[in-house]
Amino acid sequence: MDVLKNKILVTGATGKVGQAFIDGFLGDPNQKGTLRALCHKRTVNPHKRLEVIHGSISDKATVQKAMKDITHVIHLATTKEDPETIMDVAIKGLFWLLESCKESSSFKRFILIGGDASVGHYFYPHKNPINEQQAHTAYPGCYALSKVLEETMLQQYIVQYNLDGTCLRAPWIMRGDDLKRHLSFGTQVFGVPEWYKMIKARTALQYQKQHSIPLMLDANGYPMQRNMVHLNDLVAAIIIAIDHIEAKQQTFNISMDEPFDYGKAAEYLLKTRQIKSVKMETKYHSTWLDTSKAKFLLGWRPAYGLERMIDAAWGNIEL
The missing domain is CATH 3.40.50.720 (NAD(P)-binding Rossmann-like Domain)
Incomplete structure (x- = not known):
């Protein structure tokens, strides 16, 4: 053409x-x-x-x-x-x-x-x-x-x-730092879930100060795989x-x-940046x-x- x-x-x-x-x-x-x-x-x-x-x-x-x-x-x-x-x-x-x-x-x-x-x-x-x-x-x-x-x-x-x-x-x-903002316990989290709303405010603030990330689990308790x-x-x-x-x-x-695997992401961030993760249960499906x-x-x-x-x-x- x-x-x-x-x-x-x-x-x-x-x-x-x-x-x-x-x-x-x-x-x-x-x-x-x-x-x-x-x-x-x-x-x-x-x-x-x-x-x-x-x-x-x-x-x-x-x-x-x-x-x-x-x-x-x-x-x-x-x-x-x-x-x-x-x-x-x-x-x-x-x-x-x-x-x-x-x-x-x-x-x-x-x-x-x-x-x-x-x-x-x-x-x-x-x-x-x-x-x-x-x-x-x-x-x-x-x-x-x-x-x-x-x-x-x-x-x-x-x-x-x-x-x-x-x-x-x-x-x-x-794009850019969207993923980093998604994996945050802060109030300016990108997209959903909004992790800070799923736990006590004091706990969310502590995780945020520690730069910990949420490790999303699916409805079966396994690390979430999300497209x-x-x-x-x-x-x-x-x-x-x-x-x-x-x-x-x-x-x-x-x-x-492959879909984004929250378990593999947690392992990679710990290995490369010493960032720890916190398991977060959800009702969603991989x-x-x-x-x-x-x-x-x-x-x-x-x-x-x-x-x-x-x-x-x-x-x-x-x-």
Whole structure:
């Protein structure tokens, strides 16, 4: 395909993944196309190959304007547990985008960045590794439901209109010192669980002063295995999927080779940094996202495993 003619719309462009994708795409000498960012309340840094359109993704006219002459869509726009806005973004916004795609003469491919929330994250037990054939199993809350509805809507447009769509299903996305902030008993913990709320305040403060980390245990009492992906690896997968022939109408799990093992992480941090751990019981279940399909069809490989993820976070650098 002629990458010079690619004109890519990025929704959710001001978010963690959106900004990283824009930087990665513009910094990749093999990517010669242009970008258009659909921004709502915030904006992105100017660049000669980047155009910005402001407005709401739930507004039909705004989406139609943003879609003019577009060849690809990287759909990242989402909201978390916000019942007031989530259907406008996840359903109405996606609907207008897909409607514009099927009517467009320039359109080539729609890339949805999904999430493992659509297959239950760590809320449900799975006897086998989770592959792309796993049935949708949203956990309680509107966010997980929205991820199921997004994947379902894209799949139906593939069925109804033979749309060229790709879903990259990503788990928890890490960058910088996110992992270090997650493995903290402080009140500024990144993500969930919020460890300091699970124990007495005095005990949490003591662990924090000692720089101890939580060793998360699953519902069976074993060290938790939880899916993660480094931001750089996800961006690499998105760039590969833009024009890869094998990405057409496919869903791919994009994750680390192995899930993040809290037991192995505790051992590595003790060995390399003399950081001690505290076992923390939870009701959650260990899971394993199978990434074989992305490796086989796309040739994608994650560069970040457990040790490199830890080294990047504790060194506060991107290795």
